[in-house]
Amino acid sequence: MGRYILRRIVLLIPTLIGISILVFALMRFLPGDVVQVLVGAEAQITPEQRATLYRMFGLDAPIYVQYLRWVGALLQGDMGTSLRTSQPVTSIIAGRMPITFELALFSALLSWIIAIPLGMLSAVRRNSLMDLLTHVLGLIGLSLPNFWLAAMFLLITSVILRWQPQAEWVSFLQDPWTNMQQVLLPVLSLSAALVAVVMRMVRSSLLEVLGQDYIRTARAKGLSSTAILFGHALKNAAIPVITVMGVQVGYLLGGAVVIEQIFGMPGIGWTVLNGIYQRDYPLVQGAVFFIAIIFVLINLLVDVLYAYLDPRIRYK
Amino acid sequence: MHNATVTTPALGSTWVLKKQRGRFAEFAIHLVRHPIGAAGIVLVLLLIFVAIAAPLVSPYDPLAQPSKRLLEPSVQHLFGTDEFGRDIFSRIIFGSRVSLQVGIISVGIALLIGASLGLVSGFYMGLFDTLLMRVIDIMFAFPGVILIIAIAGVLGPSTTTAMIAIGIVYSPIFARIARGPTLSVMQQQYVEGAQAIGAGQLRIMARYVLPNIAAPLIVQATLSFSTAILSEATLSFLGLGTQPPDPSWGTMLGAGRKYMELAPWVAIYPGLAIMFAVLGLNLLGDALRDVLDPRLRQL
Numbered sequence: 024m025g026r027y028i029l030r031r032i033v034l035l036i037p038t039l040i041g042i043s044i045l046v047f048a049l050m051r052f053l054p055g056d057v058v059q060v061l062v063g064a065e066a067q068i069t070p071e072q073r074a075t076l077y078r079m080f081g082l083d084a085p086i087y088v089q090y091l092r093w094v095g096a097l098l099q100g101d102m103g104t105s106l107r108t109s110q111p112v113t114s115i116i117a118g119r120m121p122i123t124f125e126l127a128l129f130s131a132l133l134s135w136i137i138a139i140p141l142g143m144l145s146a147v148r149r150n151s152l153m154d155l156l157t158h159v160l161g162l163i164g165l166s167l168p169n170f171w172l173a174a175m176f177l178l179i180t181s182v183i184l185r186w187q188p189q190a191e192w193v194s195f196l197q198d199p200w201t202n203m204q205q206v207l208l209p210v211l212s213l214s215a216a217l218v219a220v221v222m223r224m225v226r227s228s229l230l231e232v233l234g235q236d237y238i239r240t241a242r243a244k245g246l247s248s249t250a251i252l253f254g255h256a257l258k259n260a261a262i263p264v265i266t267v268m269g270v271q272v273g274y275l276l277g278g279a280v281v282i283e284q285i286f287g288m289p290g291i292g293w294t295v296l297n298g299i300y301q302r303d304y305p306l307v308q309g310a311v312f313f314i315a316i317i318f319v320l321i322n323l324l325v326d327v328l329y330a331y332l333d334p335r336i337r338y339k
Numbered sequence: 340m341h342n343a344t345v346t347t348p349a350l351g352s353t354w355v356l357k358k359q360r361g362r363f364a365e366f367a368i369h370l371v372r373h374p375i376g377a378a379g380i381v382l383v384l385l386l387i388f389v390a391i392a393a394p395l396v397s398p399y400d401p402l403a404q405p406s407k408r409l410l411e412p413s414v415q416h417l418f419g420t421d422e423f424g425r426d427i428f429s430r431i432i433f434g435s436r437v438s439l440q441v442g443i444i445s446v447g448i449a450l451l452i453g454a455s456l457g458l459v460s461g462f463y464m465g466l467f468d469t470l471l472m473r474v475i476d477i478m479f480a481f482p483g484v485i486l487i488i489a490i491a492g493v494l495g496p497s498t499t500t501a502m503i504a505i506g507i508v509y510s511p512i513f514a515r516i517a518r519g520p521t522l523s524v525m526q527q528q529y530v531e532g533a534q535a536i537g538a539g540q541l542r543i544m545a546r547y548v549l550p551n552i553a554a555p556l557i558v559q560a561t562l563s564f565s566t567a568i569l570s571e572a573t574l575s576f577l578g579l580g581t582q583p584p585d586p587s588w589g590t591m592l593g594a595g596r597k598y599m600e601l602a603p604w605v606a607i608y609p610g611l612a613i614m615f616a617v618l619g620l621n622l623l624g625d626a627l628r629d630v631l632d633p634r635l636r637q638l
Contacts, residue, residue, distance in 0.1 A: 037473060038473075038476055038477055038480055041473065041474070041476070041477035041480075042477055042480050042481070045477060045478075045481075049489055049490065049493055050493070052493050052494070158375070159375075162375075162618060162621050162622060162625065163614070163618060165617075165621055166565070166569075166613075166614050166615075166617035166618035166621055167610075167614050168569055168572055168573065168576075168589075168592075168610060168613050168614070168617075170572075170573060170576050170592070171592060171606070171609075171610030171613065171614070174592070174596055174599060174606050174610070175606075175607070175610070177599070178599050178600070178603055178606070181600060182600055182603070272482075273481075273482035273483065274482065274484075276482045276485060277482040277483060277484025277485050277488075278484065280484060280485065280488060280577075281484075281573055281576070281577065284577065285596075292485075295485065295488065295489070296488065296577060299488065299489070299492035299579070300578075307489065307492070311481070311485060311486075311489050314481070314482060314485055315480050315481050315482075315485075318480060318481065318482055319480045322480075
């Protein structure tokens with residue numbers, strides 16, 4: 024197992040280099056003059072001032088030198104400085120991450136609590152009305168735009184129920200009750216699609232396992248359906264489900280961009296979007312890079328968990 | 340059939356034609372009889388019809404401001420009017436064109452780039468294959484929406500950049516889906532046979548490999564079509580996709596959100612339009628997967 028983890032970590036290095044190149048290149052494709060963006064569109068500057076600013080920001084160096092400088096600073100934990108607030112990007116991200124983390128964690132937990140039993144039920148009662156109902160509901164969940172769902176929740180709570188949580192963000196540690204009220208609607212909006220994905224995966228994976236020979240053997244020797252389901256089928260059915268849960272982290276991080284924007288939650292997604300609106304490219308660069316790293320690390324964790332559950336993978 | 344009997348060997352060609360028609364008919368029957376597939380086909384056909392016949396079926400010009408602002412739904416304005424007094428029903432009808440266009444072009448870009456790269460990679464293998472797989476791994480390291488937003492943000496907001504961004508981000512999945520089956524098709528004896536009789540590489544790819552890897556690509560294209568519509572709506576909602584006054588469902592929802600408490604219909608109907616379009620494609624995708632994979636037909 025140790026060797027497998029080590030091999031996976033070594034394989035991460037080229038991926039991380041690739042991610043850094045892609046993020047760096049993306050930000051260099053920004054239309055217009057970066058210096059003009061820095062000083063503001065309406066500011067008039069002389070060519071000399073422009074050249075000085077280019078030198079100051081290191082933009083006069085060849086592109087690969089700029090890249091190496093950026094990576095060098097990254098390795099020391101320096102992601103640059105925000106063009107709008109002059110704060111270090113690292114500290115901005117560190118301040119915003121807990122908000123997104125909380126949103127993602129609660130959304131994932133809620134979706135699993137709902138989706139796993141429903142998926143199991145529709146697999147066990149295959150082709151029943153319940154199965155058809157969960158199938159259709161699942162597809163509707165997948166088709167609902169999360170930002171529309173969020174808008175509808177806001178409409179219902181503010182217009183019909185006349186309830187609105189406090190507008191200014193409060194962390195869980197400061198005031199858990201207010202914080203839970205603030206994350207309730209964002210979590211519900213983000214969970215709908217997750218419930219659908221996990222439920223469908225649990226169903227198909229469990230159906231596949233239930234059709235295998237060893238389950239028939241268990242039935243033949245007289246085990247009850249419950250014992251077969253919980254004692255034999257569930258662990259093997261969990262393997263593909265865990266992969267899907269890993270992929271969901273990507274959905275959560277992406278979905279957080281929209282949901283945080285709608286509910287005014289100053290998380291990492293909100294930071295990326297406002298960075299794009301304000302052309303704050305060091306902030307966008309840092310935040311997108313950070314999100315990719317988190318995504319890669321969670322996928323690594325999922326792979327390790329996968330190998331732990333299915334020994335065939337680590338001996339490949 | 341007439342042509343088939345003329346060619347040599349006539350009997351063989353006739354048999355092939357009949358066999359192909361039979362397979363297609365069988366496929367279509369399975370799809371229509373699939374309860375979920377039939378519902379999907381109806382919704383998708385409705386979307387296509389509305390998009391094509393938009394000028395005929397919409398009661399007003401989507402950009403005209405024929406009435407007062409934020410009028411409630413009524414006989415004159417089925418879905419009410421928006422913040423500029425434009426007819427929401429007509430704008431939703433014309434919005435289907437944007438969604439359909441984004442779906443077709445962005446999935447087309449992804450299919451063209453992704454499937455060709457995957458096919459070539461699986462066909463030739465070697466260094467190109469290794470490099471391509473690494474690049475794909477890197478692209479998969481980004482959550483899709485984040486990458487789409489970043490690319491659209493960098494290129495500047497418009498429907499065209501939204502389609503490009505979605506197409507680029509969706510390409511790797513098609514490359515991966517095309518590569519796997521290509522590898523296994525290349526091991527088949529009929530490919531070896533084609534090589535032995537001197538068929539060119541392009542001919543082998545187009546005539547022998549492509550038809551055999553088409554099924555998973557079709558299923559993925561249908562599913563990607565629905566997520567492409569959702570992605571464009573998300574981008575437009577955030578102000579990074581289709582720009583006003585063009586009627587896009589996402590833009591309408593984004594603009595309508597500000598007036599939601601006064602006039603909920605401004606936000607409700609565009610969202611429902613997105614949901615039904617995406618649902619139709621998801622239903623169709625699910626049914627296609629079941630029908631194209633005989634193992635799943637029993638499930």
